[in-house]
C-alpha cells in the first residue's frame with residue numbers, strides 16, 4: 001500500500017503528478033556538479049545562487065564512499081547538513097544515489113569495495129582488461145549496495161518523514177557498459193547461455209502490441225518464441241547482448257530500490273545517457289534504460305517509478321516523446337543549463353505534463369540573477385498553480401520552434417490555433433518557445449517568447465475569429481495582475497496573439513467569433 005502522507009505519485013487525467021504535502025508539485029529543479037555536495041563549506045554560497053535561479057528543488061548526489069567509509073559504519077553528517085541547509089533556504093531535494101555506478105563506472109563505491117575485487121567482481125571487457133565497473137551478475141555487489149541504500153533511506157525517513165524536504169530519489173547514475181556489448185564474467189556467460197527469464201517473456205507477451213520496434217523485430221525474426229535462450233529468442237549479436245544487459249541492470253537496480261523503499265518509499269527513478277546519433281557500438285552505455293530497451297526495463301524494475309532521459313543530444317522533442325511511452329511520466333534530471341535548456345523546459349512541461357526539469361551543473365551558472373534559466377523559472381513559478389490544475393486534461397501545449405520547425409496547429413474545443421515563429425515586416429524570430437493553456441473555450445493563457453498565434457473557428461457558428469482582448473501581466477500567488485493592454489503593433493493590428501522575441505512574457509487572451 002502506498003503511503004500517501006509522504007511524497008508520492010498520483011494520476012490526474014492522463015498525467016502522473018508528484019504530490020508533496022497533499023498537493024501537486026512542479027519541480028523547477030537544478031542538478032549540482034558531481035562533487036559540490038561533498039563539502040557543506042563549498043555549498044555555503046551555492047544555496048543563495050539556487051534561489052537567484054528561481055529553483056525550487058536541488059538535485060544533489062549522495063555518494064556511497066562517503067556514506068559508508070567502512071563496511072557497516074555509516075556517516076550521515078553530510079546528508080543531515082544537506083537537508084538542514086535546504087530547509088533553511090526553503091528548497092526541496094532530490095537525492096541522487098551514487099552507488100554501484102556513475103556514468104557506467106564504479107568510481108563512487110567505497111574503497112573497501114574497490115579493493116576487494118575478489119568479493120565484489122568487476123567486468124572484464126573484450127580485450128581481457130578488468131574495468132572499474134561492478135558486475136551486475138554478482139550477488140555480493142547488489143547486496144552491499146542495497147544494504148547501504150537501505151541505511152540511507154531509513155535515515156531519511158527518521159529525519160524527514162514529517163518535513164518532506166527530500167521528495168524523490170534517483171537510484172544510481174547513467175548505468176551501462178561502455179567499450180563492450182555485455183558483461184563477460186563467468187556468471188554473466190552462464191546467465192547469457194541460460195533461458196530468458198519467464199518474468200520477462202510474460203511481460204513481453206502481455207505488452208506485445210506496444211513494444212519498442214527493436215525488441216519486437218528481433219523477437220519476431222526468431223519466431224516469437226515463448227521461451228528459449230537469449231540468442232534463440234532474439235538472435236545473436238550486439239542487440240541481444242544489450243537486451244541481456246538491460247535486463248541485468250534492471251534486476252540489480254530493482255533489488256537496490258526495493259531495499260530502499262522497504263525503509264522509506266519515496267518515488268524513485270533511473271536516468272539515461274542517451275545514445276547520440278553518431279555513436280558507434282561501444283560508444284554508448286549498453287544496457288542503460290534507452291528507448292529501445294524500455295520494455296525490458298519496465299519488466300525488470302517494477303519498483304522503479306519511472307525512467308528518465310538526460311537530454312544533451314539533438315531533437316529534444318523526439319526524446320521527450322520516446323520517454324512518455326507506456327504511461328512513463330516525463331522528468332528530465334539533466335539537460336543543458338544554458339539558453340537552449342531554458343527554452344526546452346517550457347516544451348517539456350507544456351507538451352508532456354512533465355513532473356519537472358533539472359538542468360545539470362546549475363551551481364556553475366554565472367550571474368544567476370539574469371541567467372536564461374532564472375527567467376524561465378521565474379515565469380513558470382508564477383504559472384505553477386495553473387499548470388498543475390490543467391495537467392493531464394489535454395488543454396495545454398508546449399511550443400518549440402526554430403527555422404527547421406517553424407510552425408504547427410493545435411485544435412482546442414472551438415478553435416484551431418496556427419502557431420508560428422513570430423514575424424513582423426522587419427524580422428522573423430529565430431526561436432519560439434513557451435506554453436499555452438486553454439482555460440476555457442475562448443480564454444487562453446500563454447507564456448513564452450518569439451511566436452505568434454492566429455485563431456480559426458472549427459465548430460458551427462460565425463466563421464471568423466478575432467482577438468477580443470490581449471493583456472500581458474503577472475501572477476502573484478495565483479492571482480492575475482494585468483499590465484499593458486496589448487493591441488496595435490503588439491498584436492499585428494488584431495491579427496495575431498504575439499509573444500515578442502525580446503523577452504519572456506505572460507499573456508492572457510480572449511477570442512470571439514464574427515462574420
Ligand code: DGJ
Pocket residue numbers: 034103173174310334360
Ligand atoms: C552526465 C552525468 O550524469 C553527470 O553526472 C555528468 O558527468 C555529466 N554527464 C557531464 O558533465
